[in-house]
Amino acid sequence: MTRKFILISILFILLCAYLVPAGAHPSAQAHYDELELVLFGGKYTGVNREALTLIEYASTLAIDQFNGFHSDILTYLSQHRISGLPPDVKTSRDQDRLGINYTASPHTHREATHRGWDWNYAVDKGNWPVRKNILLSTVTHVFGFKGSRGDYDKQCNSFCALVYYVHLIGDHQEDSKYKEDGPIVSLAEKNFSTSNIDIFYELDHHLSILFSNQKDTHLYRLMMDKLRKLGKETRALTGSTGGINTPEKLESYHAAANELIQILRRSVPELLRREDFFNRVF
Secondary structure, three states: OOHHHHHHHHHHHHHHHHHOOOOOOOOHHHHHHHHHHHHHOOOOOOOOHHHHHHHHHHHHHHHHOOOOOOHHHHHHHHHOOOOOOOOOOOOOOOOOOOOOOOOOOOOOHHHHOOOOOOOOOOOOOOOHHHHHHHHHHHHHHHHOOOEEOOEEOHHHHHHHHHHHHHHHHHHHHHOOOOOOOOOOOOOOOOOOEOOEOOHHHHHHHHHHHHOHHHOOOHHHHHHHHHHHHHHHHHHHHHOOOOOOOOHHHHHHHHHHHHHHHHHHHHHHHHHHHOOHHHHOOO
8 A cells, every 4th residue: 555545545534524524414415314214204216306305405505504515505406596595605694695604613513503493693604594595495496385585484484494403303313422502402401491492392393383284183193292202301311410421311312312203204204295285296
């Protein structure tokens, strides 16, 4: 093995380490696979892959773009005439009202995008309203929802919130550490409220809107019962003495995130198939 080959190999490994957010899913594709698990029960094999790609790409651009990454995704969305897109992936909010680019590392990029679907950032360097609009506008385009920037359909908004939180659950599944009041909204907060949200709280809210016409069905009630039970157990875990401060507790926290995905996987695909907006496209 030559010295040149060894050096190239080392540089490649270092580059990969830089590009992959620590503790998060190792690639955008891993997030897409998990989203498809929740939306379809497994890998999507239908004929409308383009529609799904638009949603998946929009989620990446909205949630995980920083340091000028993902120009190819922006190009793809632009080619499909998604409205309200940023001018490019290099321009910041300070330079243009639609600019979304900001400087960060894989360790810090979450601070601008991972605190909650309806979070109001005190220092909004990532331009979260524009990022939200990328996903909202794309989902409106895919499903034919009525509404536009600033006035999106409620069901559209809650579908986007589901996509957003599935992404965040994926990050929680693989985090090597748990940080209270960290840069990502917690899976479970002991004293959760409208001003102290957690992912269980947000899913409870948005699933009730997304499936408002199915709230009396056995499938919906079963899903929500299991979600609330797991939420109660996970809140007890994060609120226990010392919080998530041991490897055993962290393992339990990861297990809760995994089980949350499974609860969604067992119910959401069928519930979506019963919704006209989803059934027309997929």
